[in-house]
Amino acid sequence: MRGRIAGRIAASAAAVVCLAAGYVAGASGLFLTLNEIIASKLNTEAAPVWKIARAERLIERHFVDPADGSKLADAAIEGMLQSLGDDYANYYTAEEFRERMSHLHSELVGIGVVVEKTAEGAFVIQTVYPDTPAASAGIRPHDRIVSVDDRPVGGLGLEELVDLVRGPKGSVVRLRLERPGQTEPIDVSVRRAVIQVPNTEHRMLDQERGVGYIRLYGFTGHATENVRKAIEELNALGMKRLIFDLRYNGGGLLDEAIGVSSLFVPKGKPIMHLEYRNRPRQTLWSRAESDRPFGKPLVVLVNGSTASASEVFSGAIRDLKLGRLVGTKTFGKGISQTWYELGDGSGFQMTTARYQTAGGFSIHGTGIVPDVTVENDSPNVLPGEPGDRQLEVAIREVLNMPADAGGSADNPASGP
Incomplete structure (x- = not known):
């Protein structure tokens, strides 16, 4: 000791x-x-x-x-x-640290959801991964967790809530949920399992007009590889235009954010800028080997849960005029955290840098306003489901873009 x-x-x-x-x-x-x-x-x-x-x-x-x-x-x-006053600073025991690292690398034991804590202290389910126990139990984005195993969650921290929901493989957790538009709470029992967090799903939305669709759930391990494969498969199916869905994507690994962005951002162009307290400003550049790594009309879907690494990507696309953003204003997380492992396997994370988007704009606390703002009629509408007006507008926008869009990034945008 x-x-x-x-x-x-x-x-x-x-x-x-x-x-x-x-x-x-x-x-x-x-x-x-x-x-x-x-x-x-x-x-x-x-x-x-x-x-x-x-x-x-x-x-x-x-x-x-x-x-x-x-x-x-x-x-x-x-x-x-x-004492730092950093909302993102947390210490983890050795077991907790291993779990966090597993999550970042796309594997953990749980029920298959991403939860965020609002400014009012409510725990709101941000994402429900497909083909997981949570999806099978009918849990949906925007559901609010009221209690876990009959324990009220008011006053808990986010990490405490996560620890209550997680548990041994095969065990059952009972959740009481509140759902927007419903007056009565919903009780569900969910059996925990090993979750292979999916990075992506992709498909052709309009085969005749060549509209492809990729949804990226998080910038976790292998995100760059999976997005590259999705683009290749859609190209083989005749994709001429792409809708890239980052709604409810809360971020992930910085290296994956740079990797995914490099599939679209031309070589020699910046993706983001990092500002440290005691180090020189650092610019992270595209790793692309081509002046037009994608070169097709591109629309990026965003909303209030598009955060962190997702905003790095969205900011680069908008600032460099490589596509258009459709949806609602993003979350506004313009800071970056670093994970540190200690000698006994325990570890912690804390904020170590502020970042600016490719065009040099700070978005912390303000977010990125999309080129086309559109709300869905109901917060219960999931991406790709009937009533997804944001996706409908994105399809219209990408079809109206010239075929040679996705261009040279010579004229950066004027602001976020």
Whole structure:
């Protein structure tokens, strides 16, 4: 335990501590005085670490019951992250960290939904993956989770809610849901299973006029590969125009965002710009080898749940005039997080950069306004279902675009 917290203290300071401890063995009052003297001489970077180590030593020596060193370390890290005021900073035990990494790489045990916490504290289901226990149970986007296994979820954090919904493979979780337009709550029982999170689904919407459709659920592992394969298969079916659906796509891995964007953004063109506190501004460029990697009319569908990596892609398409955006204003998450794994398998994430879209625009807190704004008549309408007016308008827009659209990206847009 002490090695986890105090191991970062400078070697010279550690040597002084050892000397002081030997000199005052058994004299706790003098020991504290010497600690204070030593702490005052430590440099400003080491001093906070020394304070943590000293508190840990006092707890281990004087608390009325034996203290669990691992729990002390976990609590210290959690407290540091909470003090940042970063909504995206979270600490995970080794087991939790493995689960999060599995999710990012498209495999986890759960029911097959993505949940977001609103500003009002409600837990709203953002995405229901097809062919999952949640889909089979009739759960739909926009359903609100009221309780899990008869436990009300009010006041919980998002990670706490996720932990309640997840569980061992084959076990059953009971959810009480509220659905827009219905007065009575809905009770469902869902059996947890290993979820292979799908990146994409694709099909031809109009074979005669060559309108293809790709829906990307998340920028998780293999997203670039799967989108590339989808484009190749649609091209083989005669695709001349594409609708790329990012509704309810909450983001994912930055590397996949750059990879997918590079399937559309010409070589030598920027995709996004990252701004760090203590590093130079970094521009991430397209990896394409062609000036026209796609070169067909393109419409991107977006809504209020299109966030983060999805906004990186949408911003690049709009700023570089490679297509048109249809739907409603995006979420507005213009910051990037980094995951860090610690020595025992635990880990944490925190915000490490702000980003701007390809054209140099910040969208954090404001989102991206589409070229054509259109609402669906009901929030219960799922992408591709009857009544999906946004998709209907997207088809109309892509058919009205000239056949040589998807062009050279020479004239960036004026703003988000």
